[in-house]
């Protein structure tokens with residue numbers, strides 16, 4: 130990289146990390162920043178789609194049921210900064226919000242979730258900066274999922290910028306519960322203690338079912354024991 134490119138890169142990164150300016154969600158600056166997050170989302174999404182296809186094509190193994198992605202809505206960016214007690218500045222958005230760009234991977238079985246996490250962790254070009262295992266340590270609400278906060282390098286004309294993308298990995302069962310709990314309780318927090326306990330009970334029931342289904346799936350679908358269909362990669 131030339132000295133000139135390096136300079137531009139440094140100033141771009143400085144702008145990203147140090148701008149104490151208040152966020153204006155109608156501004157061109159906000160749109161440009163979202164363009165960076167959107168670019169990162171495309172990169173990670175493509176990598177995951179390729180992984181999904183590779184497992185299917187080469188190993189006849191389909192642990193991933195669905196992959197969805199989204200950019201956090203501007204009003205939710207402002208709401209989350211306020212919920213976390215941060216002023217609504219560009220610097221706080223970049224430094225303290227890890228899920229402006231978010232991807233969700235839905236797996237069939239609990240073991241698949243851990244397999245996919247392991248595979249993502251082995252990607253050479255994605256940096257894992259935080260891992261939260263809410264399956265081993267569920268939230269008080271009953272929420273289960275694994276969150277990986279990642280950083281991906283993006284090559285722009287003036288150099289490389291690292292952008293955060295949060296990847297949530299969970300089973301179909303965990304997702305079913307989380308989507309409904311999100312509608313009923315999360316952030317609204319208006320349910321009675323009794324109803325919240327009921328939701329935790331349902332989350333635990335779904336977890337038991339997930340565990341039983343994982344046992345059933347062990348012999349049926351297993352990447353180690355599966356016969357490569359066409360070619361192997363090693």
Ligand code: 0O2
Pocket residue numbers: 205209225226227228261268270271272276278306307308310311315
């Ligand atoms: P929304 O509207 O879904 O986007 P971090 O700063 O990375 O350490 P963060 O982001 O403050 O941590 O919180 P956390 O606990 O990692 O949660 C990130 C996201 O996980 C949330 O984003 C939710 O999408 C989901 N989540 C976390 N806890 C629960 C829960 O109890 N129930 C449900 N249904 N989802 C949950 P947002 O921005 O809070 O909300």
